[in-house]
Amino acid sequence: MPLPGLTIIGESINDSVPSTKKLFDANDIAGLLELAKSQDEGGAGYIDVNVGPRSPEFMAEMVKKIQSVTAKPLSIDSPDYNIIKAGLEAYDLARAGGKKPILNSISALRSKMFDLYAIQPFMPILLVSENVVNGQSQPCRTAEETYAAAKSIVGEFRTRCPGVKNSDYIIDPGIAPLGSDSEGNIHRLLASMKLIRADADFAGFHASVGLSNFTVMLPPKRADGSPVKGPLESAFLTLAMPLGLDMVIGSVKRKYEKLTPDHPAMACLNACLKLEGFDVLMRVREFYA
């Protein structure tokens, strides 16, 4: 079951997950619906739906079919305007107990998606790990840039979709893999969450990250055979939840938990936060090798 205070947006129905892509490619709808059911039963608060480069009509069909097997609200996931539009149009609000869908996700360069609010009100995941400078998007390198990106995109959303409650906003400050973090992204992320949390303008906002990204490219097991990914993700949650993180796009199969400082994964992450550059990678390696 999920950690108290943490809502899991079940990530399995995503074309970029190799085993799911196989189901999509084989048009194995029953297999895909099974994923919806198992995530529902596993405690997901929302079921993410990402159909990859397939048609808007296919997204609409998937939304309807998935809602036929689960009453959980959905997270409509695509960088493509028309695919999102089709998913929102097909969404049955009553079936989800009146709960709005999540729109995963809107970045500054995709603000056209704000227009879709008129079709079906949603909870936007606002991606604030990139900002627009002179019409060009670039990744935020500091906590201050991330915070400024949050101010900017939220300001724009409020102007274009007035009256949305703070509790309907989800901020995604962008998580990057720890195994390649030689540029201090984890520092930036946690520091930006502090800045956002301290701003009354964002009171009641949710915060979410794509948690599986954090441990991608790392081995599944440590040298002693114990798992690598779940504990490191739990270590991240232990630090980030007190800073306002209350949602993750993640797996219901992981046993997320709060870790004590002496847990090896917690010790690793705490040590990484005190290190810079390649020393972070060396410390991560020390954890699993």
Add this chain to the structure above:
Amino acid sequence: MSDPAELYNAILTGNAKKAEEVTKAAIAANADPGELVQKYMIPAMDEVGRRFECNEYFVPELLIAARAMKTALELITPHLMASGAEPMGRVVIGTVQGDLHDIGKNLVASMLEGGGFQVVDLGVDVPAEKFVEAAKEKDGTILALSALLTTTMTMMKNVIDALEKAGVRSRVKVMIGGAPITQQYANEIGADGFSDNASAAVAVARKLVAN
């Protein structure tokens, strides 16, 4: 005095300090810079690649080894140039327009540098025209295009079209990669090479240079 052969292990284990020390000593002892690269450094990175592909090494090891390689290469390059040696080839790399995801691109760039290529990194969100300009600068350049999103991968085709339009397509090779990219897609858009990981990208680039 340290043995130049130690350079192999220093790179393989990602010990940048040791790599620096051994390289400096070898240069001071008038070792042949080309031989250092060919005999120890490139084989070390090849072994790193092999271990990565059979899941003995993971991304941290890859990055740490690439840094050790880079440390040694930076010391050796001036001597290589002085001896008239050429890099393996020139690669101009970037994520295509609209795509800001640079982790994979950075990994490939590190591995290519480690593999003896001169790498020009154009960064993220690179418009097609920039790749065309880079193509014009030197014949035989390899353009390495990266995309993470299904929506931005289509920009790869735009780059190839822009190269055709500028009349420089035949002067360069184009290789592509990124999560949604497949060999089939590379064939569809007329790219010359495709790799699904950073280590194999080096082999692809070598093949493109050889052809």
